[in-house]
Amino acid sequence: MEEENKKTSDENPLKVNRRHFFSQLSVGIGSLALGSLLIPDLFKGAGAVETAARPLGIPHFAPKAKRIIYLFQAGAPSQFETFDYKPTLRKRMGEDLPESIRNGQRLTGMTAGQDKFPLMPPAVDFKQYGQSGTYISDYFPHIAKIADDITVVRSMHTEAINHDPAITFFQTGSQQGGRPSMGSWMSYGLGSENKNLPSFVVLTSRGKGNSQGLYSKLWSSGFLDSKHQGVLLRSGKDPVLYLNDPDGLSRSDKRHLLDEVSALNKMHHVETGDDEIESRIAQYEMAYRMQMSVPDVMDISKEPESIIKLYGEDCQVPGTYAANALQARRLAENGVRFIQLYHQGWDQHGNLPHEMAGQAKDVDQASAALVMDLKQRGMLDDTLVVWGGEFGRTNYCQGNFDPKNYGRDHHPRAFSIWMAGGGIKPGLNYGQTDEFGYNVVENPVHINDFHATLMYAMGLDHEQLTYKYQGRRFRLTDVAGNVVKDLLA
Known part of the structure; x- marks a missing residue:
């Protein structure tokens, strides 16, 4: 019964x-x-x-963060030239990676045919910074200045070994497309803080290195209502395609048109019971309000010279990483729940020393500026900033051994990211890899754990935030994931 x-x-x-x-x-x-x-x-x-x-729900418990800014470095930056210092690689340069370390790991088609796997030291020197003593490469002098504000996780790992499934896994919790993205789950669970802006916004930029494609499935709402999908803001005159009205249509005419369309849609909803119709009505209304709010948020002309100097001159060039980082702060100020930045160009299979130096220069100053800017405004405590890619890079070179011109292949077993603010312990170095930087030997953090921890910081229980679809209750972490409490303040 x-x-x-x-x-x-x-x-x-x-x-x-x-x-x-x-x-x-x-x-x-x-x-x-x-x-x-x-x-x-x-x-x-x-x-x-x-x-x-109106909020779609309330947190399961008191949140540590109100919003997330995710600085995704698409293409997978090498941990050996960023935040995982391994002097053993310099001492044993050119030696073959011991089989006992590789232990038959799956390789990509780009290195599976190699007879040798010569160890390659970092292309740049490392130094320790701050009271935390965090090792940061010389490619990132600005991030080095915020060493005590960030937590570096050196023990990330994943099963995905190729770019598309790996990026999709990080963004949606599944290697296959079709699932809701992380930002969509946050929108679904927490709703919006600003009725005039979407709760989930996406910005993209491109560096000079080899770029992997970015697809809308990465910010899709999947089987959730379409009102939870990410809104891609473009650089240039029209941040959102088709947002502006055609010439000759006044504001009052547009309001009347929307009212009539809404009435028809409501009649259709009564007849069919299709909830997607309500989402469509909400999207029409959001677009109407965004016509006024988006241009204002995107206009940086009133930013003081000190802020322009902090982010760098590139922040005045629409479409650059620096411009997007500044926009991320402005969107956060205006109540956007989840702000996703993608920066392409980190796929260094060859010519790594030259390409990675350029990529790092693109993002170093603006990434650090974002953290410092949030901190000086009192926003860092409730804004969680994440920086990292989809997997790591091999400790051996791809192709022939050439210390002056080499690349690194994909490596899912161990890589590094950093986080700051939003209830994350500052100045922490979490997790360790072996002396070769190949395997995690302490405090492993899987992508499911990463997602569970971010959701926890936002006041959400990853096991409780579910959506029933095709007879099954889905969640971002699927059937796995543990909150990494050690990372939380």
Whole structure:
């Protein structure tokens, strides 16, 4: 009997029995109390907060962060030239990687045919910085200045060995496309803080190195309502395609048009019960409000000279990484929940010393500036910043051994990222790899663990935030993942 009651209440929340009603009542009151503290506008009524901007849910517990800025370095920067210092590679340069270390690991088609795997030292020197003593390569002098504000995780690992499934895994929790992206899950779980802007925004830039493709599936809402998908902001005159009205259409005409379309859509929704129609109505309304809000957010003309100097002159060039980093701060200020930056060009299979130096120069100053800017505005405590790629790079060179011109192949077993703010312990060096930088030997962090930890920082239980689709309850971490409590302040 209890199983039948449970099934009924799961399938239709309006059909509840007496026992189920009273068992859930106390939980509901507690959630509403927490919601009133975390979201002051929650109980102001539909008249005060428009439907499209009302929160879709409240956190499972008090959050450490309100928003995430994810600086994704697409193409996988080498950990040996960034944040994982391995002097053994310099001592044993040119020697073949011991089989006991590689231990039959799967290789890509680009190095599977090699007879030898000569060890290659970093192309650049490392130094220790800050009270944390964090090792950072000379490619990143600006990030070195914030060593005590960031936490470096050197023990990341994944199963994906090729770019597309690896990037998709990081962004959606699955190596195959079609799942909702991380930003979409955050939007679904927490809603929006600003009724005039999307809760999930995407910005892209491209360096001078070899670039892998970026596809809309990386910021797709998957099987969630389409209102949760990421909105790609472009550089140039029109940040969002087709957002502006055609010549001759006034603001009042547009409002009247939307009202009529909305009325028709509501009639259609009554007939079909298709929830996607409500999402479409919400998107029309959001687009209408974005016509005013987006140009204002994207306009940096009022930024003081000190900020321009902090991010670097490139921040005044639309479409650059520096410009996007500054825009990320402005979007964060305006209540955007999840801001995703992609910077292409990190796929250094050859000519690594030259290409990686240029890539690092593209992102170093602006990445550090973003953290410093958030900190000076009092926003770093509740803004979680993440920097990293989809996997690491091999400690041996790809192709013939040439210390002056070499590349590194893909390496999923161990790589580095860094995080700052949003409840993350500052100045921490977490996890270790072996002396060759090949295998994780201490505190491994899988992508599922990474996702669980980010969600925890945002006040979400990764096991509880689910969506029922095709008879199964899905979540970002699928069936795995543990919160890495050691990373949290």
